[in-house]
Amino acid sequence: MRALGVDVGGDRKGLDLVLMGDDRAIVMTQGRAGPEDVVLVLGRYRPQIVAIDSPPAWNAGGRSRRTERLLAELGISTFPTPSKAAGDKPFFGWMKAGMAVFTLVAEHGYTLDTGGRTGRRAIEVFPYATAAVLSGGLKPHGMRTRDWRERVLRANGVRTDGLRTLDQVDAALAALTAVMVAEGRHTYLGDDAEGVIVLPVAAPLLRYRPGPRPADDDDRLFRYCACGCERQVVPPREFVRGHDGRHRSMLWERVRQGRRAEEELGRRRWERPPEVR
DNA sequence: GACAGCAATAAATAGCGTGG
DNA sequence: CCACGCTATTTATTGCTGTC
Secondary structure: OEEEEEEOOOOOOOEEEEEEEOOOOEEEEEEEEOHHHHHHHHHHHOOOEEEEEOOOOOEOOOOOOHHHHHHHHOOOOOOOOOEOOOOOOHHHHHHHHHHHHHHHHHHOOOEEOOOOOOOOEEEEOOHHHHHHHHHOOEOOOOOOHHHHHHHHHHHOOOOOOOOOOHHHHHHHHHHHHHHHHHOOOOEEEEEOOOEEEEEOOOOOOOOOOEOOOOOOOOOOOOEEOOOOOOOEEOOOOOOOOOHHHHHHHHHHHHHHHHHHHHHHHHHOOOOOOHHHO
16 A cells, blocks of 8 residues: 655645655655646556645635634644635645645546545645644644654654655655555544545544653664664664674675775775775 | 755734733 | 734745755
């Protein structure tokens, strides 16, 4: 099973895409993507769920959508979606772009899931809300948004060292949300008319408050095999069983290559690199 | 000199705390 | 009890810093 997370930006920034497997490994990332790139990814990787960080529709005439007011009751702030008339400003261009993505993926079989739909589908997600419900609290005071969200990803089995911008971190949170929803962990907030934000929990807390500031080194619930194979191990182990021997033989081979390189440098009377002279 | 990433700022709205 | 200020969410823009 694979899921595609889409973080929506305006014309200039474009879309950020992150494709994730159900083992929470990031299969592919793409920044500054356009609608045509989304279609390419759908065709090539066939994700089951597309999770989009954007409203699929304007509000029905009020100041905000019901899903956003429900999030406010949980203590989770949102940037409210305006009505169609109020949304006609350049500032809301990114929401228009997001709605266009919903339309686009629907044309490729990913119909909007506002509750209970299974199989191939699209959902609306909110990375901030996802990070809140997965960590059990809002962003701790004094902690940077990006640090907090990356920590939440790592604590849930996603490695973050390939994510270059906050937008990619958010796209990864969107994809992670979809993976968990596919596993049956979901809460639907909202209604069909204005849209439904999906949270990756069976049941949310009554109210979320800023969490405690974690220590700098306590987010390693697991680590990756030191041989670079990207499989997970539980500390204090460093290697998947048997991979220590594999790693040692690889280092031996590199030493042999280095010796051959030194011999050739000497033969040609060329200098060694400055940092090893 | 190019380029990437980060910090600060504005925009619309809701909730919370405080002052009068 | 109401008004006001503060905080929090988002993207886009600008200016600064660091790296190569």
